């Protein structure tokens with residue numbers, strides 16, 4: 001179908017975009033890559049009075065390596081830029097790997113990190129990555145800026161705490177311990193499709209024991225989440241078949257997967273446990289320098 | 296009534312000035328306003344890839360982009376590749392490998408392939424299948440499309456560039 005009519009505002013600065021959003025009293029929507037918004041317009045699931053185009057705000061398109069070893073990423077940074085960024089590959093290889101699973105080249109050329117986070121699809125990789133990596137999100141509104149922890153940003157499937165006149169501007173990733181091991185496993189029905197489920201793990205091997213463990217899953221709840229009980233099952237001992245099984249069991253216990261024609265809740269719960277096991281094995285192999293076999 | 300917006304776009308090297316309603320997709324603008332009907336529209340939600348074009352050199356879905364957003368941009372559509380008498384090397388490879396039947400998906404396959412080649416996709420079957428997974432074909436079963444793309448990549452050489460504009464024998468290993 002064709003989208004319903006709207007007026008079009010091309011913003012060239014954050015202040016202009018926020019002012020345009022505020023001027024429309026909740027009836028305007030930001031358009032970034034358009035790769036999730038335009039399908040919804042074409043389906044007529046949305047009928048905003050105006051679209052505020054932020055593609056002209058060049059200062060929101062950047063990946064900066066910060067002095068502390070982290071990254072600052074502008075909200076308009078395209079998926080393709082993250083996928084090919086040497087700074088991402090060096091500092092957050094788990095993010096680089098996750099990007100390989102996001103959509104297809106033509107979608108990656110347009111889609112943005114800010115759009116993916118604001119859209120908050122339960123099966124999207126970037127919301128999971130900012131949750132795993134404890135990102136801080138900077139949001140601009142008519143009253144100025146505020147900072148939000150990634151864990152507080154998502155508010156259910158396709159919902160965030162962003163107000164209608166707010167713009168997500170910057171994603172700050174605090175440094176990971178270096179060196180660290182990481183693992184990412186996803187199952188989708190075709191390359192580039194949204195996942196049925198995915199799991200990501202980051203950890204270090206301190207004197208032969210797992211430490212600094214972070215474990216996140218997606219596709220199996222309304223929003224991606226870290227699973228504290230699974231992290232606890234790994235910390236303080238060498239990773240073994242037993243601790244892996246305990247972590248996977250803790251994940252299966254914690255999640256509440258959706259059910260649809262692509263898979264039952266039972267299937268997804270089983271699947272995510274298997275992905276968690278593989279992600280832990282890869283992370284441990286990399287952390288202990290035995291990554292030869294890890295894909 | 297929402298007023299029309301004036302835009303200037305360059306398509307296949309020719310500059311057009313038009314007024315468009317904001318909600319007009321770039322795909323519909325190309326097809327209906329400029330009568331460049333080589334760009335096909337299958338799904339209008341980004342899934343099928345038939346509408347893929349190059350926007351400032353990068354492949355994009357023209358059903359997920361509005362014509363107003365292309366103001367000032369350079370666009371290449373399938374009409375900008377070769378002509379029936381003088382096919383581009385990639386088009387020639389598609390022809391030699393029987394990589395099309397009804398041809399509906401072909402413009403999108405060609406435009407996507409140009410971008411995957413210029414972005415350095417390795418010339419392996421697995422990489423090509425992965426990179427083309429966003430383009431659906433209901434006829435061929437993909438085998439011959441993959442063969443054509445691999446042949447074009449090999450002919451273009453290790454740089455992976457020059458999908459177009461080279462004089463290589465695209466179908467050398469047919």
Ligand SMILES: Cc1cc2nc3c(=O)[nH]c(=O)nc-3n(C[C@H](O)[C@H](O)[C@H](O)COP(=O)(O)OP(=O)(O)OC[C@H]3O[C@@H](n4cnc5c(N)ncnc54)[C@H](O)[C@@H]3O)c2cc1C
Pocket residue numbers: 029030031032033034035036037038039054075076101102103104107110111112113114115116118119121123124125126162166167168169192193194195340341342
């Ligand atoms: C065929 C296809 C396959 C896909 N596969 C995947 C996949 O495997 N994994 C995946 O994660 N995604 C996938 N996507 C979605 C894609 O990643 C989108 O790019 C992303 O979800 C939205 O980013 P965008 O920049 O296109 O945002 P838009 O579509 O422009 O916007 C999405 C929403 O976010 C809001 N918004 C955008 N930017 C901001 C901002 N800075 N501040 C506040 N609000 C903002 C918009 O108002 C809108 O509500 C796919 C899309 C398609 C069409």
Ligand code: FES
Pocket residue numbers: 335336337338339340341342343344345346347356357358359
């Ligand atoms: S018509 Fe654009 S992707 Fe199908």
Ligand code: FES
Pocket residue numbers: 394395396397398399400401431432433434435
């Ligand atoms: S040739 Fe018919 S859809 Fe591909």
